[in-house]
Amino acid sequence: MIPLALLAGAVLLPAAASRVLRRLQRAVLVLTLPLAVSVLLVNLLFFPAGQDVLFRLGPLTGTADGLRYGVEVLARLLALSGGVTLFYLTTRPGDLTLDLERRGVSPRVAFVANASIGTVPAILERAEAITQAQRARGLDTEGGLLARARGIVPIVGPAILGAIADVERRTLALEARGFGRPGRRTLLREPADSGAQRVARWAMVLALPLLAVLRATVGLP
Amino acid sequence: MTLVAEDLSYRHAGALRPTLRGINLSLADGEVVGVVGANESGKSTLCLVLSGLAPRVVGGQLAGRLLIDGEDVAALPPHRLAGRVGIVFDDPGTQLSGVAATVYEEVAFGPSNLAVGRAELIERTEWALDLLDIRALAGRDPARLSGGQQQLVAIASILAMRPRHLVLDEPTAQLDPAGTALVGAALQRLAASGVSVLLVEHKTDLVERLASRVLVLDGGRVALEGPAGDVLADPRLPGLGVAPPAQIRLRNRLADAGLESPALLEAIAAAAAASTSASAPQGPASAASAGGPA
Numbered sequence: 001m002i003p004l005a006l007l008a009g010a011v012l013l014p015a016a017a018s019r020v021l022r023r024l025q026r027a028v029l030v031l032t033l034p035l036a037v038s039v040l041l042v043n044l045l046f047f048p049a050g051q052d053v054l055f056r057l058g059p060l061t062g063t064a065d066g067l068r069y070g071v072e073v074l075a076r077l078l079a080l081s082g083g084v085t086l087f088y089l090t091t092r093p094g095d096l097t098l099d100l101e102r103r104g105v106s107p108r109v110a111f112v113a114n115a116s117i118g119t120v121p122a123i124l125e126r127a128e129a130i131t132q133a134q135r136a137r138g139l140d141t142e143g144g145l146l147a148r149a150r151g152i153v154p155i156v157g158p159a160i161l162g163a164i165a166d167v168e169r170r171t172l173a174l175e176a177r178g179f180g181r182p183g184r185r186t187l188l189r190e191p192a193d194s195g196a197q198r199v200a201r202w203a204m205v206l207a208l209p210l211l212a213v214l215r216a217t218v219g220l221p
Numbered sequence: 222m223t224l225v226a227e228d229l230s231y232r233h234a235g236a237l238r239p240t241l242r243g244i245n246l247s248l249a250d251g252e253v254v255g256v257v258g259a260n261e262s263g264k265s266t267l268c269l270v271l272s273g274l275a276p277r278v279v280g281g282q283l284a285g286r287l288l289i290d291g292e293d294v295a296a297l298p299p300h301r302l303a304g305r306v307g308i309v310f311d312d313p314g315t316q317l318s319g320v321a322a323t324v325y326e327e328v329a330f331g332p333s334n335l336a337v338g339r340a341e342l343i344e345r346t347e348w349a350l351d352l353l354d355i356r357a358l359a360g361r362d363p364a365r366l367s368g369g370q371q372q373l374v375a376i377a378s379i380l381a382m383r384p385r386h387l388v389l390d391e392p393t394a395q396l397d398p399a400g401t402a403l404v405g406a407a408l409q410r411l412a413a414s415g416v417s418v419l420l421v422e423h424k425t426d427l428v429e430r431l432a433s434r435v436l437v438l439d440g441g442r443v444a445l446e447g448p449a450g451d452v453l454a455d456p457r458l459p460g461l462g463v464a465p466p467a468q469i470r471l472r473n474r475l476a477d478a479g480l481e482s483p484a485l486l487e488a489i490a491a492a493a494a495a496s497t498s499a500s501a502p503q504g505p506a507s508a509a510s511a512g513g514p515a
Contacts, residue, residue: 094322107334114320122319122364168279169315172269175278177318177378178303178334186333186342188326 002211003075010204011082020089027085028078036074043070095191107185127159224248224271224306224386224417225288231270234280240266242441244285248386248417253408255432255449256421259462263441264421265311268390271419272308273299289386304335307384311391313371316378317363324366324374325350325359331382349381352407368395376404380411387411387418393427405431426493429453429466437461468493 015021044054047066054062097114101107134154140147174180225247232239241263248254258264269275273294276283287294289305310316321327329346337345350356353373358366363374372395379387387408393401405427412418412431422428428435428449435452437445439461445452452458454469464470468489475481 092322094320094326097320111320166315169310169312170319172274172278173310173316174318175274175299176272176303176308177331177382178300180298181300181303181334181336183336186336186339188329188333188339188342188346 002215003072003079007075007079007082011079011086014200015082015086015089018086018090020086023089024082024085027089028082031085032077032081035077039073039077040067040070043067043073098187098189099191099193101185102187102190107179111179123159123163126162127155130155130158130162223250223288223290224419225286226271227286227288229270229283229285229287231266231275231284232282233266234276234282236281240441241270244443246436246443246446248419250385250415250417251412252434253412253418253420253432255428255435256419256438257423257425257428257435257463258438258444262438262462264438265390266441267438268308268310268388268419268421272306272388273297273302274308300334303331304382305384306386306388307379307382308388309376309379309390309392311394313368313375313395316375317371319364321363323359324355324361324363327363327374328377328381331378335382345381345383349377352380352410353377354403369397369400372396373400373403376407380407385416387416388421389418390421391423392420393422393424401427423464425453425464425466426468429468430494437463466493 011024012021015024043066044062045060045066047063047069050061050063050065052064054064054067056062093114097110100110100113134151139151139154226244229241229244230239231241244267246254256264256267266275269279270283271287273287273289275281277299283295289297289302294302317327318330321330325346328349329342332342332345347356350359353376355370355373355377358370358374363371366374372392376389376392389408393404396404401424408418408420408431418431420428420432432449434447435445435449436443437452437455437458444461445455445457453466458465465473471489472481472486475485
């Protein structure tokens with residue numbers, strides 16, 4: 001099956017070579033486990049065209065066709081989430097920005113792409129600091145569901161307002177550092193781009209239309 | 222090559238009254254001018270105006286003229302000013318670019334925007350790191366540094382752009398005595414190489430040590446102005462919300478108690494000078510003094 005072959009060849013092998021296989025497995029497991037279980041169960045037990053009965057359990061009937069289809073959907077899901085996770089595990093945001101700029105993307109676009117990745121931990125850090133400050137003033141954030149829901153407002157409000165105020169100050173600081181200057185910037189370094197990386201990249205680009213054509217003509221699974 | 226403000230008044234967007242009124246000042250090459258004043262006296266707004274960020278970036282209305290090296294700032298876009306006037310804010314967290322993975326990349330961010338050559342970019346970055354003695358932090362993630370370390374990185378990031386004029390808004394607010402002394406020593410070196418410095422500070426001991434002239438702002442106006450020694454010893458200073466430097470306070474106490482003597486005053490002055498310079502760490506910073514601004 002193509003998704004499984006892609007998962008093995010384009011995700012697991014590169015992940016092993018990059019020594020991020022364990023982290024990849026953990027991340028993909030966390031991300032897809034609930035969906036994977038439901039995909040397998042739903043297809044195993046409720047596949048409409050299922051004929052080969054594997055077992056019966058009261059009103060439920062497990063079929064081999066359903067299981068096969070469930071595994072196929074799961075393989076696609078794993079290939080997709082594995083590929084995206086592998087990208088984030090092996091690509092430094094700074095390298096991504098540098099490479100985008102090297103290829104002619106506007107520094108502003110590259111900056112936004114990079115800054116948006118870095119903003120999430122900064123907001124989480126701010127929210128944590130606000131949570132502790134509000135707890136110190138008696139806010140209940142660890143009680144029942146209702147108490148927790150009530151506690152969200154005094155945390156989210158300052159977190160969002162603080163983030164907005166930060167944007168204004170950061171804009172000033174960026175202007176002071178010449179970020180608004182039109183034209184290209186000097187790149188401190190060029191990200192590594194070995195021959196093997198270029199070959200792998202082109203192979204993936206070429207594989208995409210090839211697989212699409214094969215699927216349309218030969219009917220690959 | 223100077224920075225001249227002529228009768229500057231500035232009102233923030235939406236504000237009923239101006240924050241700055243009738244400000245006149247000039248900064249000659251190599252001169253350090255201190256600005257002190259209570260909170261809300263207009264010090265930070267003055268920094269924004271002198272750096273060209275207000276009203277161009279923050280909005281508001283400016284009256285009067287600001288000339289930088291003879292050119293009217295009103296005719297210059299902010300990015301043209303970036304390499305000529307450097308501004309350092311008091312909050313290091315929001316001064317960092319947020320996109321640099323290392324301190325080295327952070328310091329290089331400004332000059333890389335100015336599109337200097339790669340060799341010069343590296344030379345400027347390493348010069349600024351050495352000037353503030355933070356070469357050891359070069360490989361660290363800026364977001365994971367302490368507030369004081371981040372402030373040194375923020376100052377180095379501006380210095381790497383090698384501006385002819387520096388506007389510093391409480392640059393040592395987050396620094397310990399050693400970091401404060403380090404910044405003071407770096408500013409002295411820059412001033413000696415011809416950079417003009419406007420230093421806004423609550424730490425009047427540092428202002429007394431670095432500045433030749435001092436302005437006291439009160440309600441957006443210049444309330445006192447003159448040689449640093451005279452202004453910082455002025456009896457009206459506490460009434461304007463500014464604490465005089467420690468040695469002046471001590472001298473006043475001794476005078477009040479009738480214990481003043483020339484030998485004692487000399488000893489106090491010597492001790493004050495030693496306390497603001499002795500804690501500056503020795504290291505690569507001193508070796509970097511040869512590299513002045515371009």
